[in-house]
Amino acid sequence: MSDAEAKHVLGLSGGKDSAALAVYMRQHHPELDIDYFFTDTGKELPEVYEFLGRLEGFLGKSILRLNPDRDFDFWLKQYNNFLPSPQTRWCTRQLKLRPFEQWLKPMLEQGQKVYSYVAIRGDEEYREGYSSKHKNLKIVLPFKDDGIDKPGVHEILESSGLGLPKYYDWRSRSGCTFCFYQQKIEWVRLKEQHPEAFEEAKTYEKNAVENDSPFTWSQGESLDELTEPERVRQIKEDYEKRLERAKAKRQQNPLRDEPDSLDIDELYGQAKGCLACHK
Structure with missing residues (x-):
């Protein structure tokens, strides 16, 4: 398939960086038909859902919900009731990455090229958020390429009228209510x-x-x-x-x-x- 038939996708976590990237791509690359997606574990903060609703209003486009076919409780039993942790992050693997891979699999197998936009900022060291061995999946880092840093992210959200998600009043990250990375x-x-x-x-x-x-x-x-x-x-x-x-x-x-x-x-x-x- 040609590049003109490529798929463009951008994953949203409910956090500020990915939301700002969605706004940035909408403003700077309106020619791209980007599919915005959110992988819902069912254990997210209510403020996350509220923020995603406001973001949909700005984008003028629905955010796809990639619900996993097995929920947190199912996988907890599979792991013998052992909680996920920084040492064994099975929640991310099974509830976030697995649904994403299943969604993309038919496209990639049909030979379609997929560009996945990831919100690594210009002031961050690059961390491999999602690496794929598939030749048709390309990870793109617009903020890294364009030098957008943390103040730049805040400026994008403020100027768009979205502002920060409300949970930033008391918490530094999105994700599940019981995320083990919480302070x-x-x-x-x-x-x-x-x-x-x-x-x-x-x-x-x-x-x-x-x-x-x-x-x-x-x-x-x-x-x-x-x-x-x-x-x-x-x-x-x-x-x-x-x-x-x-x-x-x-x-x-x-x-x-x-x-x-x-x-x-x-x-x-x-x-x-x-x-x-x-x-």
């Missing part, structure tokens, strides 16, 4: 913002422990331990101290973002989250 302050805030989702995460954790899983959602302590009143106080105090230190550093450079716009991960060290979930 401890984010678990505390999840309990405050979405107590039902927090209780569901606790249930999964207790079942995993009963089945000899070596992992808890948050490294080094259970959610019960993490949300003891004294522990919550410690976590919040630690967060405030880190924020104050970051503010002091940011004030030395007026060209940087305002201190209050710091991502939580910047305060604790950048976590290597899964690109399919968090970009």
